[in-house]
Amino acid sequence: MSTHHASTDDTNSRPKAVLFCPDCGHESSLSGDWIVRESAGRTTHTCPVCDATVEDRRRPEPALAP
Ligand SMILES: [Zn+2]
Incomplete structure (x- = not known):
């Protein structure tokens, strides 16, 4: 007996x-x-385990309105 189960994970x-x-x-x-x-203008992710800075992502400044 083989029950074929359609897997929907891809x-x-x-x-x-x-x-x-x-x-x-x-x-x-x-x-x-x-x-x-x-x-101000940047997001920093710090590792909760070893306290290292994982990613230092700078947000591009929005275009200044005239
Ligand atoms: Zn770490």
């Missing part, structure tokens, strides 16, 4: 942004357990 692939800590290898999604700090 059509629903969402682009998941995953960050890796270069120091300890901790991995989590962008909205995972990173310590996110936002300061």
Whole structure:
């Protein structure tokens, strides 16, 4: 007896942004357990395990209105 179950796990692939800590290898999604700090115009993700800065993303400044 073979029950064929249609698996539906390859059509629903969402682009998941995953960050890796270069120091300890901790991995989590962008909205995972990173310590996110936002300061003027930039977002910094800090590893909750080893406290390393994983990604320092600068937000492009919006075009200045005339
Ligand atoms: Zn780390």
